[in-house]
Amino acid sequence: MAGTKKKQQKTKTSKRPYIVGFWTLFGIGLLAVVLIFLMAGWGAFGKMPDFEELENPETNLATEIFSSDGETLGKYYSENRTPIKYDDLPDHLVEALVATEDERFYKHAGIDAKGFIRAAVFLGQRGGASTITQQLAKLLFTEDVARGFVPRVFQKVKEWIIAARLERQYTKEEIITMYFNKIGFVYQAVGIRSVSKIYFGKEAKNLKVEEAAAIVGMLKNPSYYNPIKRKELVKQRRNQVFVQMYKNGYLSEQEKNSLQKSPLNLDFSPEGHDEGMATYFRVYLQGFMKDWIEKNPKPDGTEYSLYRDGLKIYTSIDSKMQQYAETAVEKHISHLQKEFDRKNERNKTAPFRDLDQEQINNIVKSAMRRSVRWREMEGQGKSEENILASFDKETNMRVFSWDGIKDTIMTPKDSIFYYKGFLQAGLMSMTPQTGEVKAWVGGTNFKHFKYDHVKQGKRQVGSTFKPFVYATAIDQLKLSPCDMMPKNRFTIEAGKYGNVKDWSPANANGEYDGMISLKNALAQSVNTVTARLIDKTGPGPVLDLVKKLGVDTENFSNGPAIALGTEDMSLFEMVSAYSTFVNEGVYVKPVIVNRIEDKNGTVLYQHVPETRDVLNKEAAYVTVNILEGVTQYGSGVRLRGTYAKEFDHYKRGVTGYPYDFKNPIAGKTGTTQNQSDGWFMGMVPNLVTGVWVGAEDRAVHFPGLTYGQGATMALPIWGMYMKDLYADEELDVSKGDFPKPDNLSIQIDCDEYNQENQSETDSIPDELDF
Structure with missing residues (x-):
């Protein structure tokens, strides 16, 4: 019995170290866990948030862009939140x-x-x-x-x-x-x-x-x-x-x-930066915001972040109008491209025309130098010889087409030729009374064609410049749309306005006989009449007017040839300038941003209109009245659905255009040398819209006027766009008359005008001295 007790006592004694050891290890483990938690809380294993951070956790908030009708157009973000x-x-x-x-x-x-x-x-x-x-x-x-x-x-x-x-x-x-x-x-x-x-x-x-x-x-x-x-x-x-x-x-x-x-x-x-609605507009807006941010710091002196501070930008763009504009551009250009490609099938220098091989090589090499491939290889220290050689090696590519993205194999040099062959377009729509830009389409596909043809691009404006000459003459000489002018050849001698040689423009239709009213002369784009008008006013006053209309004229020539649209202007400048005619001679600087708020809804910016008087009401109204003639019996008459000589490229063998507008429309078509640029400027009382169509390079163009004129290249986009706007009654686009000034002193009713004047010759004011 005593032996048994001793044995049990010995067993307990032998187990004790294990028990003590277990609880010791457990305690150490527990202390270690507590210590780990304490050290983590103190930030030993990485930064931990303090009380303030918990109340206001750091979050990257996207800046959101709103349309005037409350839709989200897009965002700027480092995180799209x-x-x-x-x-x-x-x-x-x-x-x-x-x-x-x-x-x-x-x-x-x-x-x-x-x-x-x-x-x-x-x-x-x-x-x-x-x-x-x-x-x-x-x-x-x-x-x-x-x-x-x-x-x-x-x-x-x-x-x-x-x-x-x-x-x-x-x-x-x-x-x-x-x-x-x-x-x-x-x-x-x-x-x-x-x-x-x-x-x-x-x-x-x-x-x-x-x-x-x-x-x-x-x-x-x-x-x-x-x-x-x-x-x-x-x-x-x-x-x-x-x-x-x-x-x-x-x-x-x-x-x-x-x-x-x-x-x-x-x-x-x-909602990537390349996708969604108004992509070109959003890029321009991004530049606007960066300028605004530089000039408007936060209350603490730091700079707002366009990508993290959750700003809200309320723009002038109407989402419905923007969508209709993008649809019209896509629909027309995709069809027009097919005809353009067909015309290039037998063109040995396609897509270029009128260039020799050396000129083409220079264009292509310039495009190579601007490419991402060139920049990346140059950054890697590659020689120019190696870089040029890489452009001749076939590679797998995904390229844009109007039938969808295509997987293909071609050399990078061939891809340059391929993309140069695409037609481009620009559209801008603006409310003339407020300056609000309602639609902005800078191109056909932002993901593949980044260049903006509304603000960034400037091209020759052709005959769309002529209304500025007419407006100057009307303002100076009180001309009537019914005044008759000779169509015969007219020469401005060298040296009169700094021109180095005699200038004698030709009429596109080759007609020089007889007399024609001012209204008909602009409708038919008669060059000799425009030349006579700028000779009477002088180029200087015309340039002064154009500058007051918001156009950058710094690089303009001061010769009489400007009357026919030889200078380059942006679509942005053209639309705002034409809007002044509709707005009774008052220029309103275009508006793209109405309001900016911070993430809490505090207003940081509120637009204040910038306006100035440029023309008197009478001169502005008479200019609009003359421009109405373009859609009544001139190059814009196809908007009425009653006449069309040219082939309708939407449906082979069918003539006429499906617009059939009955309301007052003022407008002007424009076509530049070699059909490189097609323009149409269209106006109704509460909306002015400009359209440009062409290619990236001026040497890429239609071979003739059938398709290469503004009435065929650009006008259909305006027509389809306006047809959709009128179908959407919520937009309330005007179908009424242009506002007429009280006590108009210039006669615009040609029937009454002819009764008041005994003959066509008598109708020419003496001071014109044609």
């Missing part, structure tokens, strides 16, 4: 998130102990333990996922600490809101508002149950669960979210079964 409030989150979106990502979200304080134990026991095979709050902590304050076991443990500790702090500082609703505002998907979709707009084309508050479930399902791995590349996989994942919602009581079994059968109806609308 636009925050929304909890009230804008539909209940089923929140329910789908909680059911799928964190079933006990409303019961825990940031860390789900039950979920952690389950994950530890089953090694994550039955789901992870990361709560929504922990996921938010990782999104807000920790860097990308750490590599390696130990770094990952330390990061997880930081997430737990931050999660606990978040739970103390915010309500569950605020945590949900912050989480949805931080989630990031592919295709520059950051935050639930961007995600819902990009994938489903709607605001988050309008998401249906099946759409909300798809978004929550993709959260598991947005790159892998990509609905554009793996639609069926995303649908399967969405259906699993329905299972979780049923399991947690958010859906009935019948609802779950019905929803699982629904298709994955995407409305993919990417």
Whole structure:
């Protein structure tokens, strides 16, 4: 018995070191864990947020661009994020998130102990333990996922600490809101508002149950669960979210079964800088904003960030008008391109004309030097010889075509010839009374053709310059649209206005006999009449008028040839100048931004109109009246749907154009030398729209006037655009008469005018002395 007691006592003694050792190790481990948590909280394993950061977590907010009718045109961002409030989150979106990502979200304080134990026991095979709050902590304050076991443990500790702090500082609703505002998907979709707009084309508050479930399902791995590349996989994942919602009581079994059968109806609308609406406008606006930011610092003296401060820019663009404009350009140019390509089939120097091989080589080499390929290879230290050789090596390419993107094999040099052969277009539409720019189309496809043909590009304006000569003459000499002028040849001798030789312009139709009224002369674009007018006014007053109309005339010549549009002007300048005629002689500087706000809605900028009197009301109105003749019996008459000599390229063998406008329209077509540029400027009382069509290089053009004139190249875009505007009654585009000044002293009714004058000869004012 004594031996047994001794044996038991000896056994207890022998086990004691193990027990002491276990509790010692446990205590050390516990202290180590506490120490790790304390050190993490102190920032030993990386920066931790302080109280202020928790109240105001750093978030990159996209600057949003709004149209005048409240639609989002685009964004500027380093992260495409636009925050929304909890009230804008539909209940089923929140329910789908909680059911799928964190079933006990409303019961825990940031860390789900039950979920952690389950994950530890089953090694994550039955789901992870990361709560929504922990996921938010990782999104807000920790860097990308750490590599390696130990770094990952330390990061997880930081997430737990931050999660606990978040739970103390915010309500569950605020945590949900912050989480949805931080989630990031592919295709520059950051935050639930961007995600819902990009994938489903709607605001988050309008998401249906099946759409909300798809978004929550993709959260598991947005790159892998990509609905554009793996639609069926995303649908399967969405259906699993329905299972979780049923399991947690958010859906009935019948609802779950019905929803699982629904298709994955995407409305993919990417918001990248190359996609979306008004791409060319957004680039110009970006420059405007950078200038504004430089001149307008924050109250603390620091500079606003266009890409992170969540500014709101309210522009003058009307989203419907912009869409109609883009559609008109695309529809017309895609058809016109086919005819252009057909005309080039037998052109040995296609797409160029009128150039020798040396000139073509110079154009192509210049394009090479401007290319990304050249810059990259030059940056790598490659010799010019090696760079040039690379342009002759065939490579796989994806190129633009009007039938969609094409996969092909060609040399980079051949791709230059290929892209040079595309016709381009520009359109700008403006309200003359306010200066608000309502539509801006700078080209045919921004992703492939970056050059903006509204503001950046300047081309010869041809006969669209003539109204400035007429307006000057009317203002100086009080001419009537009914005044008769001789069509015969007219010469301005060398030296009279600094011209180095005699100038005697020819009429395009070759007619020089008889007399013609001013209204008919402009309608038929009679060059000799325009030459007579600028001879009487002198080029100087015409240039003065054009400058007052907002045109940069610094590089203009001062000779009489400017009367026929030899100078280069932008579409932006042309539209604002023509708007002055409609606005009773008052120039209004074009407006693109009405208001700028910060992310809190504080107004930082409010547009103040800039105006100046340029013409008296009478001269402006008479000029508009003369321009109405262009669409009544001149080159713009096809807008009436009653006449067209030229081939209608939309439907072979059919003449006439499908516009059939009955309302007053003033306008002017323009065609430059060798058909390099086609213009049409069209005006109604509350909208002025200009259209330009041509190619990147002036040596790329139609061989003749049938297709190469402004009436065929540009006018149809204006016609299709206006037809859509008139069909949309909400836009309220005018069909009425142009406003007529009171007590008009210049006679515009030619029937009454002819009764007042005994003969056509007597109708010519003595001071003109033709």
